[in-house]
Each structure stands twice: as structure tokens, then as C-alpha cells.
Amino acid sequence: MTSEHATPAADPAAELRAAVRAVESGERSAASFYHRPEPPRAPAPQARRGPARPPAAEAAVPVPDGLPGLLAAGGAPEALAPRVAAALGEDAERELRADPWRLLATPGVAPRQADEFARALLGDEAGPGDARRGQALVGWLLERAALAGHTALEPGRLASGLAEHAVPEPEEAVRTAIEEGAVLVFRDRDAPLDGPAAEGEEAEARLLVGLERYAMAEEGLADGLGRLRGTFVAPGGEAAEGWAAAAAEAPSPSAAELIRAAGEAAVVTHTGGEAARAEPLALALAAGRLGLRAAVAAHQPDGRRRLASALGERAPVEAVTVSGLLEGREGPERDGEGRFPWDLLVVVDAERLAAEPAAALVESLPDGARLVLSGDPLLLGSAGPGQVLADVLASGRFPRVVSRTPDPGPVGELVSGIGVGELASVEAPDREVVIVPVADPGEAVHRTVQLVTESIPRAFELGAEQVRVIVPAHGGPAGTRALNAALKARLNAGPGAFGGFDPGDLAAHSPAPGQLRLVRVVEADERGLWVEDEDGRFVVPRERVAETLRHGWAVTAHQAAGLRWPAVVAVLPGDAAGALDRRWVYTAFGRAARHLSVVQGCGPALERAVAAPPAGERETRLRALVREQPQAPPAG
Known part of the structure; x- marks a missing residue:
């Protein structure tokens, strides 16, 4: 470590900015400090494997022989060994002996547990200021941030997080992690540090620190979008006339605008509510009729089924899921470069796209292809880090079509108002929207069960399985666990x-964050629990049941995003008021197609949550990376 870094009076942020400038000017090597990763490549070619099925568990990493004993010596359960091996690889034992805090790389392990493990192995040498501990905590904090959707953080936020875990020199720990190559540092030119620069001076750019994994994803995604734009050739002659004719025959003005935009550009964004989903479908059908190879991709299997139903059996367009494509379970065979033979891919539910799957998806498209990202930026975002649709929109580099098709009925009117911050009373002559006040969580559970099993089925001629309960959290006296127990009973x-579980139970199968498949339990045998849905029957291995399966009569709004049911009961107990914001309410209420009941126990907090700007802005780099792409004219 240089004396410059060790000087207590130095300004850490100024040192970081100076180092980044030195790298960019060529005065300093980027090998250990500043790095632009190579973009991810498309997966190896895979043949189509038939109908969608749940993704298999990741191949188990062999557990080193000495790892269970090492964990036991450090006071950690030996049963943790497979997860540690999966996180650290075959050299897990060697890595932990050299650096016990590497245990923090294992999902579910907290800093306190890693500290206890290190003290057991190192004794008095395991102090809070150990450089290895600081580096491990930097990575842990960035992974925690990724769970909240961030792909990078400001150094100051990292330092504050380290200080909360008793790291004595947090700014120094951040610098050390950067210099050791454990994390990367970037300049965010979109966000000057102290506002606009004076005339003739360059503004100091804000710095961001991130993990290479997410940096690779955003770099690769920006490069992939640039590749599509740079290799696209706008149609002329008869082809241009065909697109114009297709737009003239579109079922709505917004669909016509989208068809025109996609005919002239490689990447197009489209935003709107539930009713607007018909517009990207109209585009895909028009492209298919023009002889282009087109596909539409949804986030969830339920969305794929709805797309396929709307397209019809004879449509020249394939409906798939994003995860199914990337896992090789859906879609056509890839070519020799690992790319799909498509001229147009329309991604609906694009607000659910995280950076990593989006990068892999774009890399899987051939040169010259068109990509349309269609979604609703007012909904809850992706389960993984990144906010692809929001960043692509904010970059201003691609055509945007804003649908003018409103969602119908009282539920649509209510949700549209929430989207602009207004919780208005709507006329519901057929009881399409019902507010059910409750005084406490116990009454909320009672009234919810009554609504699901009696009131809604009787009034709307629906089965209880067509009604879904949506709540803010799994825990608490009126969370999913309590409500699912009451509904099962x-x-x-x-x-x-x-x-x-018992045969006949409704369950939510979530093999990975952001993926949800609602199923019904059929039976159990020595292999595990057999479940089924409209796509067929599959087994959840015995050892994966507790981790991936919950009862599914009640779900959270994050789980429900991308899904829709004839009737929804949104349960808002008083203790959930702090978890509500406009995006949550907009998402939960918008899952109802025909009827919405709101079990309202949080009083005026609901209106305040809707009126306030959406919370939880994500820290990402994609919009700046897209803006940095050269504005070269299209190929041809």
C-alpha cells in the first residue's frame, strides 16, 4: 500500500477520482484498479428440448474432503459444506484456511457468523481491522445491494456500511478492495459530483464501485444493444411498403405507431398497462406475415400461456419465456455462434428484466435483428440487479412508443390513477372494486378467508383457485404464511x-429469484413432491421442497408481478404500512382482471404511499453506458 493511501488527512473520494483519471489518461495500469470487463458471450448452442419444465438444480460442486471438518472446527455446521463448496468451488477448504472471512461469500451467512468462524480458527489474530475482513465485507455489502436491485454503489455508501460492522478505517478498506481487484470502480459521467462545472472546467464525475459480475452484464448489454443498432439495415422498396401497409392495418393507433417504429429501428421501447399488451402482439403478427422470423417472450409461464392464447395456434410467431430461452428449454436451435434465428424478438414484462439475463438475451440475437422491449415502468422491478427497461428509456437513445390504450373498467381506472399518484374512488356498479375495512390482523385474516372461499366465488361465479391473495410480506400475523395456513385449513x-404439503394443495414453486410457477400438489414418492400445472407434471426433489416451494393461495406482490387472475384480494394490515409504496400498490391492484377486494387495515397510510414518489431508486450504470455508445449511422 502506498504512503499516499495511508495518509490519514487524505480525501478518500478525491484519491479515488484522481486514480480513475490516471487510468483513463494512461498514467496508471488498469489491471488492478479500473477494468472494463469483456462482455458476456452467448451460451453454447443448444437444441430445443421440448415443452417448458422447471429448471434443474445447479450441478453440485464436489465437497472437498476436509471442508466439513474445517467448518466444524470453526463452529459452523458441517451441513453448510455443500453451499460453501458451491460458492467457493473445489478450492473452498484452501481458501477458508487462508481467509476465514471468505465464508461470507456463501449465501445466507451473516457477518457475525463469519466473525465467529474466523475467531475460532485464528484466535486473537482475528481482529475487526483485518484487511481480509474488510475486503470480504465489501463484497458482501455489494451482494446485499444486488438483492435490492443495485449493480453498483457509491464508495461513501460502502464505507458507511463497513463502519456499521466496526471496520476501523472503512474508506481505506474500500480502497484496498479496489486495488486488490476484488471490486471495480467507475466514473458516472451522467452524474457530476458537485453539479455543472464552471466554464472551461471539467466536472468531477461521481464514482461508483461494483462487482465484476454485474459490471460485465451491464457492459455486455450496452455493447449488445449497440451491435444490434450498428448492424441493422432499415428496409427500403417493397419491404418498406410492407411495413407501411402493416401499420395501416393495425388494430389501434398505438399498435400502428409501434409497427412503424419497429420497421425503422433495431431497438424500440414500448410502455403501457395491461391492455397495451395487445400492441406488441400485433407487431409480432405483422412481422410474421411479412415473412420475418418473430417471437415474443414473457417473464413467467403464465405470461407465455396468455401470449400463446392471444396469438392463436396458427400464428407464425412463437411464445416463450426468457428463462426458458436462456436455459435451453424453449425456443429454436441456436446457430454455430449461439444465436437464435430470429429477425424480431419482442420481450413483454420488460420491467422484470434484470441486467444479467438481459445481456445474455441480447447476445443471443443475430446481427441485424430487431428487439422490442415492452413493459410497464410503474410496476415493481426485477428480482435481480438492474433496471433494464427504465435505463434504456432514460438513455434516450432508442425510439419510444407510449401506448394510448387505457386499461378498461373500474379496476383499470383505479390502477391508472395510482400510477400518477392518485387513490381515487371509482364507480363500480357491479362491485368490481370493494374496500373491506378491518381493525387488526386477526380480522384481516378472517375477512380474507371469507372473501376467497365464499363472497367472491358466489358473486362472480369463480372457483377459489381463480382468486389470489396478495400481501406485502411472508411474515407477520397477516403475511403469506398466516394466510396460507388459514386458507389451507x-x-x-x-x-x-x-x-x-398434501395432495390438492395450491403451491408456489420458485426455483430461482424472480421465477414463479403456481402449481397443485399431486402426490409424493421417494423422489420428492409431484406437482402439476397447465404445462404438465414434474417433481420437486425432496431436498429442494423446503427451499423452493411455498403454499400458493397467498403470495407477495413481488411474486405476483407478471401474473394475473380473475379476482385478487389485496391485504394491507396495519403493520405493513411501512412496506407500502406506489409501485407496490400499483402492482398488487393491477393483478386483478375482473374484481379487486382491498382488505384495508392501514388507514390513511395507503393514500400517503400512493401520493409519494416511488421509493427504492436503483443504482445502476446501464443508462450511462448506453449514452456512451457511438452514434454511428446504421450499417448499409
């Missing part, structure tokens, strides 16, 4: 013979 009482 009423709808499918049983002993829970297999991990709490």
Missing part, C-alpha cells in the same frame, strides 16, 4: 404429510 385441510 378451509380449502384443503390435511396433516401436511410431506414437508407441510
